[in-house]
Amino acid sequence: MKLEAPPYGDVTASCSEEAAGKMDSREQAAFAKTWPQAWSTYREVLEELFSSYDHDNLFEKKQTQVLIVKLIPNKKTNGGADLLLRFSFDDSGITWDIFQKGRTIVHAQPVF
Numbered sequence: 412m413k414l415e416a417p418p419y420g421d422v423t424a425s426c427s428e429e430a431a432g433k434m435d436s437r438e439q440a441a442f443a444k445t446w447p448q449a450w451s452t453y454r455e456v457l458e459e460l461f462s463s464y465d466h467d468n469l470f471e472k473k474q475t476q477v478l479i480v481k482l483i484p485n486k487k488t489n490g491g492a493d494l495l496l497r498f499s500f501d502d503s504g505i506t507w508d509i510f511q512k513g514r515t516i517v518h519a520q521p522v523f
Contacts, residue, residue: 412439414446414477416454419470424477432480432495442479449514456519457498457507464521469500469507476500482510490517497522 416422424443426434434442454470461468469475480495489495492510499506510518 412443414443414450416450416470416475419454419475420473422475422477424479427478427480429480432482434479434481438481439479445514452516453496453498453509456509456516460507460519460521472500474500484512492517 412424413421414424426439457470458468460466476499478495478497478499480497482489482492482495484491484493489510490512492512494511496509496511497506498509504523506522508518508520508522509516
């Protein structure tokens with residue numbers, strides 16, 4: 412699915428196909444509905460990560476993709492998150508992960 416990501420165009424979003432992390436169509440529709448309000452927060456978190464790790468603003472490549480994965484909440488391993496947003500911007504293999512519990516971001520990190 413395509414999600415609007417102003418001022419950077421669109422984000423191509425896909426959902427995990429693995430049974431444990433797969434979202435059903437109702438959950439996907441609910442995510443797409445909340446995206447416009449959540450996008451600015453995701454963008455701010457990612458831009459802060461880019462800066463912290465001395466990366467250029469990767470949104471400017473206009474190749475943003477996000478994989479959405481449902482998680483089983485676990486306070487020890489994922490801060491109790493129930494959703495993982497795994498952003499990628501190119502073929503470098505680096506992903507930029509945002510862990511979310513409900514509507515609250517509980518952790519964000521690059522994965523090299």
